Amino acid sequence: MFVGRRSELAMMQRRYRRHGYECVVLYGRRRVGKTALIREFIRDKAAIFFTGMETTAQENLDSFSQCIYDFQGGHGTAPVYPDFQAAFDAVTGLAETRKLVLVIDEFPYLAKSYPGISSLLQVQIDHVWKDRDIYLILCGSSMSFMEKQVLGHQSPLFGRRTAQLKLQPFTIFEAQEFFPDMEPEKLAVLYGLTGGIPLYLGQMSRDATIDEDVMENFLDPMAYLFEEPSNLLKQEVREPATYNAIIQAVATGSTKVSQIATKTGLEASACVVYLKNLIGLGIIKKEYPFGESHSRKSHSRKSIYLLKDSLFRFWYRFIPTHYSQIQNGMAEVAWQRIKPHLPDFMGQVFEDICLQWLWRENADGRLPFVFDDAGRWWGGDPRTHKQTELDIVAGNVEGERLFGECKWRNELVDQDVLELLLYRGGLFQASRKEYMIFAKRGFSERCLREAAGNEHIHLVTFAQMMHR
Template identity: 55%
Template sequence: MFVGRHSELQKLNDLYNSDKFEFAVIYGRRRVGKTTLINEFIKDKNTIFFTGLETNSKENLENFSQSITRLQYGDNASPVFPSFQAAFDAVYELSKQNRVVLVVDEYPYLAESYRGISSLLQVQIDEKYKNSKLFLILCGSSMSFMENQVLGYKSPLYGRRTAQFKIQPFSFFETKEYYSGFTSYDLATIYGITGGIPQYLAQMSDKLTVEDNIKKNFLDASAYLFEEPSNLLKQEVREPAYYNAIIKAIATGSTKNSEIAAKVSLETSACTGYLKNLISLGIVKKETPITEDSARKTIYVIEDNMFRFWYRFIPNNVSLIQNGMADRTYKKIETQIPDFMGKVFEDICKQWLWRENASGNLPIEFVELGRWWGNDPIRRQEAEIDILAFEDKNSAIFGECKWTNEKVDTIVLDTLIERSHLFHYKNNYLYLFAKTGFTSGCVEKSKSMHNVTLVTFDEMANG
């Protein structure tokens, strides 16, 4: 069953229907569903589909040749072209008069085995393909390679693409398409522990409770997700032990480069390099307060919520899990899951605001949205604001998100009002987001203020 990616699929079909040369670049982290999207797109089209392998250029040329001749002659014929030049020429002959899609999946592997491939493709595009009916798709999981060596201005292919798609994990609202058997609250947790990654979502079942899904997929030593972070790092990096230690340090509260480096016994300069690689893999991201550009306040957070869940709860319980004690392990971590879900809920609230912003349902049309933290000069202490979105220097939205079973009281609203006064916007709009609702006092106060909006999770999930 194909789920989501409706916009991307429509855009690919629009490009296909142009009936002229098109060149799309599709990239994103592993397991995010790039190949699934491409397979859905090509299922009714004449396609040459080739996947680059971590091997030598000879074997990749043999496989590429078979992919081409399969379209020409069917499965029985398998001649090998003498060179990639000859193979690309054959693709041109096939696409001079007829619409043909050429997909090169895992393009970074092909480029590593034959370093001249991008230059060769550039010449083919400029001299032949641009006058053909070929739809060329290059796809890759190495985001740094795709951004620098395919899309970057130093790439031989720079300026040739006609479209690019950076495939992101599903949002909470896209994740809803996967399941019909979860309550909204359970679905939020499933979204949180999978990070919206399609491959991880596919491991979950709405025939099971959240508890049983966690036990089955994380707290079982034979489960796919029990080994997934380690396996993915081994596949992507040369020194997985350092990367493991860095991710665990971030997951357990170290957020500044100096703190992380000290925790894993690295020089800060070396730690910076590892962090940069984790960012390119979509596992970690840098954050600064939204109103500031200062690198001094930069922190590192785990962007992939599945990794955040795994590194928070699995490493310290490996012995229990390997000895089949899933029930005992779950009891250990169960009370900490609501705290883990706090950041997930913030993400969901931000997604909801972007959706409402696009629909024109907010009092302002903001252009940026993020978090803020900094000094409160009145209280002389550090302060945080979960959500700050602004349109210009005059108008802003301030938001606070609470994933608790208790109703949100006026003290939370009062704190948000106070913190909004740290800024000098003319028009402040306050949004409180709550898992379970608001006290009568909070509701009454919000009604009297006219610039406060109270939003429950149920309203977001089912509205």
């Protein structure tokens, strides 16, 4: 079953309906669903689908030749073209009488085996394909390679794309299409555990409890997700042990370079390099308080590092410390020790979900004003001389601001949360101020009464967010 990706598919279809050459560069982290998206797109189209392999140039040429041969209706083993130029010439011939899609999946593997492939494609595009009805898709999981060696200014392919698409994990609303009848709170937990990665969501059971899903998918040594994060890391980096240490340091609360260096025993300068690579892989993000200007960000001491991928956040926070128990069949014991910390883990997941909801409502024009940017904020309170923070601040160039607080807890949110939000909003100068509280379950009568008398206060339950 294929779900989600409506806007991405629509963009690719619009490009397909045009006459002439197109080149879509599609990339994103492993398991995010790139190949599934491409296969859905080409389902009713004349397409040659070739996947680059981590092997020799000759074996990749053999495979490419076979793909072309199969497209032509050949049976058995294909005759191999003498070189890639001859293979591309064959593709050109096939596009003479019809619109043809050529997919090169895992392009970085092909380029690694044959470094001249980008220059060869450049010449082919410039001198032949730009006048043909060819729809080229270059796809890859190595985001740094795709951004530098395909999209970058120094790449031979620079300027040859007609569109690029960086595929992101599912939002909670796309995940809901996976499990349309699932109770929203359970869906939110599964979304947090999987990071919104379609392949991982597919491992979860519609009928199992959260306890069963966690024990079957994370706390069983034979389960697919038990070693998935560390296996992914081994595919992407040369020093997985060092990267493991850095990710675990961040997962357990070290957010500054100095803290990470102390926790891992590395030099701070070395940590910065490793962190930059992890940002490129989409595992870690560098975050600044809302409102930091672009010119100040590079010099800001307020920046922190967080795990962007919530699957990694869950795995590195809980699995390594219970590894021996899990390996020895003590999944139940491990889970009973992890489970009390799940609400705290879900706090950041819920913040992400609330931001997704805000961006969706913003796009549909259903908020008090249209904002340009949104994020978390932290800093000093001059009235108390202490550090404070806001879960969400959104704003625009007109000076309008929305302040949000996100509460993932079973009890009803009371008036004190609202009073604190109003107080923290007072730290900002704004032409207009709106206040929004997001609650897992709901609000106390006192909180509802106070909000009812103020049109700038908005109370939103998780059930309301998930109902459309």
